[in-house]
Amino acid sequence: MNDEFLHRLRKAPPPEFLNGLKARLDRQPKLPHPRRPGFGRGLIVGFLVAGVAFAVTSVSLTGLPTSTAQFFSAPVQFFSRIITGQGSGDREADHTQIKAVPLSPWFQTPITMQPASAPESGRTSPVSPGTDSASATGAGASATSSGAVVQPTFLTASIAVQDELFPMIQSTLPERVGGIRINLITKPAKEVFASLCKSSYPYKDPYLVITTQHAAADPACQREQRTSIVELNFGYQAVMLVRSKLYGPLNLSSRELFLALAQKVPNPEHPDVLIDNPYTTWNQLDPALPYDAIQIYGPMRDSPEGRLAAKLLLDAGCNTFATLSALRGRDEAAFETACRTLRTDRAYQEFAPGKPGLTDMLAVAPTALGITEFGTRIPSGGLIMNPLDGIAPDYPAVAAHTYPASRALYVYLTAYNINSLGDYWANNILWSIMNPWALPTKEAGNLWGFVHLNDTERAATLANLKNQKTVPFGQRR
Amino acid sequence: MIVQNTVPDRSMDALSTEELDWDALYADLAPRVFNYFRYRLGRESDVEDLTARTFEKAWRARANYRRDLAGFSTWLFKIAQNVGNDYVNTWHNHLPLDAATEVAIDDTPALHAERRSDLARLAALTATLPARERELIALKYGASLNNRLIAELTGLSESNVGTLLHRLVKTLRAQWYGPDVSVCDE
Numbered sequence: 001m002n003d004e005f006l007h008r009l010r011k012a013p014p015p016e017f018l019n020g021l022k023a024r025l026d027r028q029p030k031l032p033h034p035r036r037p038g039f040g041r042g043l044i045v046g047f048l049v050a051g052v053a054f055a056v057t058s059v060s061l062t063g064l065p066t067s068t069a070q071f072f073s074a075p076v077q078f079f080s081r082i083i084t085g086q087g088s089g090d091r092e093a094d095h096t097q098i099k100a101v102p103l104s105p106w107f108q109t110p111i112t113m114q115p116a117s118a119p120e121s122g123r124t125s126p127v128s129p130g131t132d133s134a135s136a137t138g139a140g141a142s143a144t145s146s147g148a149v150v151q152p153t154f155l156t157a158s159i160a161v162q163d164e165l166f167p168m169i170q171s172t173l174p175e176r177v178g179g180i181r182i183n184l185i186t187k188p189a190k191e192v193f194a195s196l197c198k199s200s201y202p203y204k205d206p207y208l209v210i211t212t213q214h215a216a217a218d219p220a221c222q223r224e225q226r227t228s229i230v231e232l233n234f235g236y237q238a239v240m241l242v243r244s245k246l247y248g249p250l251n252l253s254s255r256e257l258f259l260a261l262a263q264k265v266p267n268p269e270h271p272d273v274l275i276d277n278p279y280t281t282w283n284q285l286d287p288a289l290p291y292d293a294i295q296i297y298g299p300m301r302d303s304p305e306g307r308l309a310a311k312l313l314l315d316a317g318c319n320t321f322a323t324l325s326a327l328r329g330r331d332e333a334a335f336e337t338a339c340r341t342l343r344t345d346r347a348y349q350e351f352a353p354g355k356p357g358l359t360d361m362l363a364v365a366p367t368a369l370g371i372t373e374f375g376t377r378i379p380s381g382g383l384i385m386n387p388l389d390g391i392a393p394d395y396p397a398v399a400a401h402t403y404p405a406s407r408a409l410y411v412y413l414t415a416y417n418i419n420s421l422g423d424y425w426a427n428n429i430l431w432s433i434m435n436p437w438a439l440p441t442k443e444a445g446n447l448w449g450f451v452h453l454n455d456t457e458r459a460a461t462l463a464n465l466k467n468q469k470t471v472p473f474g475q476r477r
Numbered sequence: 478m479i480v481q482n483t484v485p486d487r488s489m490d491a492l493s494t495e496e497l498d499w500d501a502l503y504a505d506l507a508p509r510v511f512n513y514f515r516y517r518l519g520r521e522s523d524v525e526d527l528t529a530r531t532f533e534k535a536w537r538a539r540a541n542y543r544r545d546l547a548g549f550s551t552w553l554f555k556i557a558q559n560v561g562n563d564y565v566n567t568w569h570n571h572l573p574l575d576a577a578t579e580v581a582i583d584d585t586p587a588l589h590a591e592r593r594s595d596l597a598r599l600a601a602l603t604a605t606l607p608a609r610e611r612e613l614i615a616l617k618y619g620a621s622l623n624n625r626l627i628a629e630l631t632g633l634s635e636s637n638v639g640t641l642l643h644r645l646v647k648t649l650r651a652q653w654y655g656p657d658v659s660v661c662d663e
Contacts, residue, residue, distance in 0.1 A: 003646045005653055006618040009595050013511040013528070021529050022503060025536045293526070364534045364560075 024366075028246060155180040157429075158206040162192045162213070164311075165409065167304055167446040169210055169433065178428045180421075189213060196229065196412060197221035208413035208429070212237070215412050215471045228415040231471045232461050234434040236451040238374035238406035239309050240393035241386035242358070244366035247290075249386045254404045256285045257388065258317025260294045261310075261348065263341040272323055277343045290367070294347040297361055298371035301342050301350065305448045309371050310340050312449070316389075316404035359383060373449045374398065374406065398451060406451070415468045423466055430465060434458060497549060499539075506550060507532065509620045510557050516619030517561055517611065519600020527564055531557045551629050554620060558612070558630065602652050610645055617642055 157180050161169045166186045173182050185206060187194075192211045197220045215221045215229055241257075243249060252260075259265050260282070264274040282289035299305035318339035319325045327335040342348050351357055358370045359382050369386060374393055378385065385393050388404050397403035411430060418426050432438070436452040453461060510531055514524040535542075535556050542552055603611050609631065616627045624642070628635040 003618070003650065005650065006599070006614070006646065007621075009516070009599060010508075010512045010619065010621075011515075013508055013525070017525050017528075018507055021507070021532060024529075025503065025532055028533070028536050363537060364530050366533060 024247075156183050157181070157208075158183045158185055159429075160185050160187045160192055160195060160206040160209045162187060162189050162211040164189070164304075164307070165210055165212065168450060171446040172433050172438070173429070174432060177432050178425050180425065182429075193218045193221050193412070196414065197224045207417050208411055208426075210234075210409070210411055210433070212407055212409055214410070221471075229412055229471045230415060230418065230465065230468050232411045232413075232430060232464055232469075233408050233453070233457070234411050234430060234461060235409045235453055236374075236398050236406055237308060237312065237409060237449045238393065238398050238403065238451050239312050239371055239449055240374050240376070240405065241313075241388065242362065242370045242372055242376070242378065242383045243368070243386045244362045245382060245384050246366040249384055250282070250289065250369065251390065252289075252386070252388060254316035254389050255320040256282075256289070256317070258314050258320070259285050261296060261342055262314055262318075262339070263343045264338055266321055266323060271321065274338060277345070277347075280347065292367040295349070295365060295368035296347060296371065297349050297351050297358060297368060298342070299350065299448075301344070301348075304446065305373075306342065306350070307340070308449050310342050312405040312407065313371065314339055314342075374451050395451070395454060399454075399457060409450075412471070415470065418465070418468060423468075426465055427462065430461070434461070502549060503532070506553055509550075509622075510553065513554070513557055513615050513620035514561060515596065516599070517615035519596060519603065521596070523564065527557075527560055531560045534560065547629070548626070550622070551626055554616070554622065554626070554630055557620075598653070599649075602649055606645070610641065613638065613642055614645060614649075 159169075159173075159182060161184055163186045166184065170184060173184070175182060189211070192209055192213065193215055195206055196209050197215065197218065209215075215231060221229070241250075241252075259277070259279055263277060265277050265279070267273040267275045279285055279294060281291055281293055283291045298309055301307075301310070324335070324338050327338060329335075351361065358372060362368055362370050362383060370383075387393070391397050391403050393403055393405070398406045401408065411433070413426065434453055436458075452458075507528065511524060511528045514527045515521065518524065518527075531553070535553050542549065546552075547555075603614060606614075612631065613627065616622050616630060617624075622630075624635050624638045627633075627638045631638065633641070
């Protein structure tokens with residue numbers, strides 16, 4: 001007896017599988033043989049790295065050089081002082097160093113504690129109702145006659161932020177802007193306008209509201225019909241689908257994408273009944289689509305990125321089903337389950353956003369789709385951006401609200417609040433949010449999916465603030 | 478249809494021509510990679526997917542393949558091993574999607590069912606074995622590789638591979654046919 005019983009279990013692959021795979025392989029271009037880096041290239045790279053290191057060292061030691069000789073001699077002198085033990089005693093050299101200076105009053109700079117002054121301490125605070133009187137007055141650290149140090153207090157401005165935007169705004173805004181402390185308050189979407197629109201006192205809390213929604217569409221604001229609310233678009237959130245260049249883009253509609261991604265979908269025979277997503281291949285959604293397994297790589301389902309991707313990618317498709325769309329506002333829990341929950345089987349596979357690997361995964365699985373934030377740099381020759389509803393994910397489409405997987409973000413504040421501190425401070429805080437060159441104050445990952453305005457739109461937003469362009473109630477955008 | 482055991486020596490690795498015959502390589506290696514995954518996973522689902530991944534990955538990178546370092550089948554099965562490892566390490570918690578989409582094969586339902594049940598039986602027997610031993614079974618009997626290639630892929634010595642396989646087959650044979658069947662060594 002031999003080991004024939006083990007060989008006997010082999011079987012031939014299905015011919016259609018072999019033929020299909022062969023056809024796909026034949027369509028792959030043969031890549032040119034990669035050139036191995038030669039000694040010369042390594043030498044050039046080495047010189048460049050060394051040169052940059054030398055320049056950084058020189059500038060950090062002496063500041064901007066006044067002459068070429070100083071530029072080259074500074075590191076040599078510094079290291080010679082260290083070696084000879086004279087480095088620590090040279091106090092005079094410190095005075096010649098060029099210190100960092102704030103780039104502008106709008107960038108985050110440490111706030112120097114100033115002694116309390118009469119005009120500021122006596123200032124009534126239209127920006128801080130809802131805070132106690134102590135925090136509504138400006139003051140600084142000072143010593144009393146008994147010698148006890150009095151902790152500084154600051155003017156405080158409250159900002160109501162829609163809960164899902166809270167991490168992003170928290171990462172963007174510094175703790176103080178223009179000397180005024182920022183107090184962020186998180187609000188659910190339904191209540192974010194409540195104070196701004198319902199308040200009988202215009203200067204009541206909050207100073208401004210940050211949300212994804214239109215005040216003109218909010219029931220509370222519509223009832224109040226306030227005419228002094230200023231609406232400012234400060235950016236967008238958008239995600240996009242990418243795919244290997246090998247087989248070209250997959251022409252998907254929002255509805256098909258919903259049916260491919262959602263955990264539960266309407267039963268085709270009884271649209272009122274939701275069933276677990278049964279679709280495994282694209283041609284089940286539309287016979288014109290290829291017979292390829294539905295395979296989508298995206299962020300972790302429970303992460304902020306995953307929730308944002310689910311919302312942006314599923315919303316448009318969900319709205320094409322009347323039964324699902326009707327759940328919005330009527331049964332929020334059911335709506336979340338039906339319209340904002342990604343499927344949990346292998347058709348959706350998670351990867352950690354921000355880490356390399358999506359390109360490799362899509363290279364290995366060229367029929368798969370990947371979800372990434374708008375503006376992600378696409379490696380040349382590897383991936384292409386996949387359109388949705390025939391619309392490519394570019395900035396004009398996002399700004400025109402025609403690209404389905406995107407939404408605009410808004411700041412609302414009253415004309416009274418702008419006038420109370422002057423538009424200079426409102427300008428400062430708005431700039432802190434939409435400054436495209438600012439580094440995040442906390443976790444950069446919270447900015448996933450955020451799209452900065454371009455120069456034209458940014459200028460328009462600042463002009464709208466200056467002109468106090470108010471919300472046109474009565475007409476829904 | 479049962480696939481005949483392939484003869485490892487007829488692999489394209491032995492060729493010395495500058496240009497490999499990719500069609501012939503595909504025809505030779507696709508069934509072997511397919512069966513390698515069947516034996517390694519012990520089931521039919523996902524096998525086509527993993528086979529396709531292996532070949533697409535290999536074909537995209539074939540310009541980087543260097544014949545002076547390894548034979549093509551060694552290189553391809555190294556990719557297959559990595560694809561299999563990624564699958565086992567990353568996706569083992571997921572349910573297979575394509576259980577319902579298996580393509581029918583051109584043998585009788587009875588033979589097919591018998592083979593599937595045999596495959597499940599083999600999977601049950603090898604489930605208790607260490608990963609290295611399961612890999613040896615898949616490479617030897619699924620991919621029909623010779624001991625020399627298996628040694629290259631696993632980092633073991635050729636004689637060690639032979640010894641391990643001999644013991645494994647002996648154990649499996651005893652379990653397969655039951656304790657009452659006498660087992661004689663070759």
